[in-house]
Amino acid sequence: xxxxxRDVFGQTLVDLGREFPEIVVLDADLNTxxxxxxxxxxxxxxxxxxxIAEQNMFxxxxxxxxxxxxxxxxxxxxxxxxxxxxxxxxxxxxxRLNVKIAGSYAGVPTSxxxxxxxxxxxxAAMRAVPNVRVADPGDNRELRGMxxxxxLTPGPIYFRVTRVTLPDLMSADYAFQxxxxxxxxxxxxxxxxGTGMMTSLCIEAADLLARxxxxxDVLHCGSIxxxxxxxxxxxxxxxxAVVTAENASILGGLGSAVAEVLGERAPAALRRIGVRDxxxxxxxxxxxxxxxxxxxxxxATAAREAMAARDGKNA
Numbered sequence: 001x002x003x004x005x006r007d008v009f010g011q012t013l014v015d016l017g018r019e020f021p022e023i024v025v026l027d028a029d030l031n032t033x034x035x036x037x038x039x040x041x042x043x044x045x046x047x048x049x050x051x052i053a054e055q056n057m058f059x060x061x062x063x064x065x066x067x068x069x070x071x072x073x074x075x076x077x078x079x080x081x082x083x084x085x086x087x088x089x090x091x092x093x094x095x096r097l098n099v100k101i102a103g104s105y106a107g108v109p110t111s112x113x114x115x116x117x118x119x120x121x122x123x124a125a126m127r128a129v130p131n132v133r134v135a136d137p138g139d140n141r142e143l144r145g146m147x148x149x150x151x152l153t154p155g156p157i158y159f160r161v162t163r164v165t166l167p168d169l170m171s172a173d174y175a176f177q178x179x180x181x182x183x184x185x186x187x188x189x190x191x192x193x194g195t196g197m198m199t200s201l202c203i204e205a206a207d208l209l210a211r212x213x214x215x216x217d218v219l220h221c222g223s224i225x226x227x228x229x230x231x232x233x234x235x236x237x238x239x240x241a242v243v244t245a246e247n248a249s250i251l252g253g254l255g256s257a258v259a260e261v262l263g264e265r266a267p268a269a270l271r272r273i274g275v276r277d278x279x280x281x282x283x284x285x286x287x288x289x290x291x292x293x294x295x296x297x298x299x300a301t302a303a304r305e306a307m308a309a310r311d312g313k314n315a
Contacts, residue, residue, distance in 0.1 A: 003140060003165065004163070004164065004165045005137075005140060005143060005161055005162055005163070005164060005165070005166060006033075006034060006035045006104060006161055006163055007035055008140040008143055008144065009034070009035055009102065009104070009143060009147075009161045010034070010035030010036055010037065010038035010039065011035075011038055012143065012144045012147050012148075013025060013036060013038065013039040013072060013147075014038050014039055014042050014043075016147060016148065016151055017039055017042065017043050017046065020070060020151055021046075022068060022069050022070050023046065023069070023070045023071075023072060023151065024046045024047070024048065024064055024069050024070070024071050024072070025039045025040070025043075025046065025047050025048070025071075025072045025073075025074060026047075026048045026050055026057050026060060026061055026064075026071055026072070026073040026074065027040070027047065027048070027049050027050065027057075027073075027074055027075075028050055028051065028052055028053065028054050028057050028073075028074070028075040028076075028079065029049065029050075029051050029052045030074070030075055030076060030104070031047075031049070031074075033076075033104065033105070034074050034075070034076075034102070034104040034105075034161070036072075036074045036102075048060065050073075054075050054079045054080065054083045054084040054087075055083065055084050055086070055087050057073050057075070057084070058073055058080075058084045058087035058088055058091060058092060058099075058101075059087050059091055060073075061073040061092065061097075061099045062087070062091040062092050062095075062097050062099065065092070065097040065098045065099050066097065070098055070100065070151060071098075071099050071100070072100045072101075072102055073099065073101055073102070074102040074104060075102075075103070075104065076103070076104050076105045076110075076117060076119065077103030077104060077105060077106040077107075077119030077122045077160060077161075078105070078116070078117055078118065078119035078122065080101055080103045080122065080158070081103065081119060081121065081122035081125040081126060082121075082122075082125070085125055085129075088101065088126075088129065088132075088156075088158075089129050092156050093129045093130060093131045093132050093156050094130075094131070096131050096154075096155045096156065097155075097156060098154055098155060098156070099156050099157075100147075100150045100151070100156075100157045100159070101156070101157065101158045101159070102159060102161055103119060103122055103158060103159065103160050103161065104161045104163070105117060105119065105161075105162075105163050106119050106122065106136070106160035106161065106162045106163075106196070106247065106248075107119060107120060107160070107162060107196070107197070107246075107247030107248050108120075108247055108275070108280060108285060108288045108289060108292070108294070109162055109163045109164045109197070109247075109285040109288075110163060112282045112283060112284065113282065114280075114281065114282035115279040115280055115281065115282075118279070118280035119160075119248075120248050120249040120274075120275045120279075120280055121248070121249050121251070121252065121253075122158075122160070122248070123136065123160075123224060123246065123248045123249075123252065123253035123254065124248075124249060124251060124252025124253050124256070125252075126158040126225075127224065127225050127252060127253065127256075127257065128252070131155060131156055132155075132156045132157070132158055132225070133150075133153070133155070133156070133157045133158070133178055133223070133225055133226070134157075134158050134159070134223075134224045134225040135150075135157070135158070135159040135160070135178075135222055135223050135224060136159070136160045136162075136195045136196035136222060136224055136246070136247070136248075136254075137159065137160070137176075137196065137222050138166065138169050138170070138194070138195065138196060138197070138199040138200065138220050138222055139166045139167065139168050139169040139170055139200075140166065140168070141168065141169075141170045141172075141174060142169070142170050142174065142176055142222050143159075143161070145170075145174065145175055145176035146159055146176045146222060147159070148176075149176050149177070149178065153178065160196060162196060162197050162247060164197050164285070166197055166200055167200050169184060169199060169200060169203075169220065170182070176222060176223075177223070178223050178226060179223050179226035179227065179228055180223060180228050180231075181219050181220060181221045181222075181223070181227070181228035181231040181232070182219065182220045182222070183217065183218070183219055183231065183235075184199070184203065184218045184219070184220055185203065185206055185216060185217065185218035186215075186217060187206070187214075187215030187216045187217040187218070187239070188215055188217065188238050188239060189209075189214045189215045189216060189217075189239060189241070189307065190209070190214060190216050190217070190239050190241045190242070190243065190303045190306060190307050191216070191217045191219060191232075191235040191236055191238075191239045191241065191242040191243070191268075192205060192206060192216050192217070192218045192219070192243050192245065192299065192303065193219045193220075193221060193232065193235075193242060193243065193244045193245070193254070193258055194218070194219070194220055194221070194244075194245045194246070194254075195220065195221045195222065195224055195245075195246050195247075195254045196222075196246065196247050196248075197247050198245035198246055198247050198273070198274075198294070199218075199220040199245070201245060201294070201295065201296045201299060202216075202218050202220075202243075202245050202296075202299060203218055204296035204299075205245075205296040205297075205299035205300040205303065206218050207296075208296060208297065208300040209300050209303055209304075214303070214304075214307075216303065217235045217238070217239055219231060219232070219235055221254060221257075221258075224253070224254055224257055225257070227257045227258070227261065229261045229265060232258055232261045232262070232265075232266070233261060233262075233265040233266040234266075236261075236262055236266040236268040237266045237268075239268070239310075240268050240269065240310040241268060241269045241303070241306035241307045241309070241310040242258065242262065242268050242269065242270045242271070242306060243270075243271045243272075243273060243299060243302045243303050243306055244258045244270070244271075244272050244273065244274075245273040245274065245294070245299050246272075246273070246274045247274070247294075248274055248275065249274055249275045249276075249277065250272040250273070250274040250275065250276055250277075251277060253274065254274075255270075255272035255273075255274060258270070259272075268306075268310070269306045269307070269309035269310040270306065271302035271303070271305055271306045271309075272302075273293065273294055273298060273299050273302055274292070274294065275292050275294075276292065276293070280292070
């Protein structure tokens with residue numbers, strides 16, 4: 001069984017730290033939760049404990065980047081995208097500093113922490129900041145590749161680390177690239193576009209649809225900004241019906257990014273799966289996915305609705 005994504009994040013930091021001595025990790029008193037404790041134990045002189053002071057932590061990261069380091073400031077996604085957004089915007093994004101922001105505990109699976117810790121609008125917030133690349137990896141292999149790409153790509157990057165264990169999606173030869181999506185399953189009836197943990201649920205939804213003879217084109221967009229507009233336009237142009245699925249609010253994240261592409265390049269019937277303009281209550285992950293209509297069954301139902309809208313029929 002694959003490791004939990006946060007464990008892979010911590011171990012990948014260690015692996016990259018051995019290869020790139022300029023990497024430093026900053027923490028907001030969450031190292032045992034985010035697993036940056038692995039880096040702390042391996043490279044104690046390159047680990048900076050900033051305490052529960054995210055605004056200061058991102059200012060420190062900006063200063064370190066100006067001195068040639070590659071800082072990985074790590075905190076829960078909700079704090080990076082809200083509490084410290086001003087520092088991320090003005091101190092890091094505006095001067096295009098080489099800071100790699102890890103947003104842990106992203107989206108719905110936050111171990112019953114409730115509305116204060118559920119990061120559902122971090123994708124929207126970070127997408128709106130100029131110069132920032134945004135990613136939500138779909139499995140552990142993509143997370144490792146994305147983190148390496150982040151180190152090798154100059155400039156600010158925000159990526160999510162979700163507190164889940166995900167099935168393997170990517171092949172052994174997969175190499176993450178910014179702005180490049182992946183077609184995981186080919187079909188001509190409806191396009192299912194996922195990011196992060198929701199892509200594996202799109203695969204399950206495609207299996208449900210296949211029982212009724214519906215062939216879904218399943219796409220994964222680990223890189224949300226920039227997004228693979230060519231892949232999306234090609235798929236939507238063939239199917240005419242699109243469903244997006246994200247572990248986040250449907251406002252401003254993947255669904256909005258896809259809608260922008262479709263509006264400009266390939267108009268199609270669109271349905272968006274995610275949290276619908278509301279706060280997330282405390283609860284188990286599966287409970288919350290059911291409550292917010294984010295299960296494979298909900299994705300399959302949305303696919304049927306999109307196809308019906310395309311065909312001018314009632315779902």
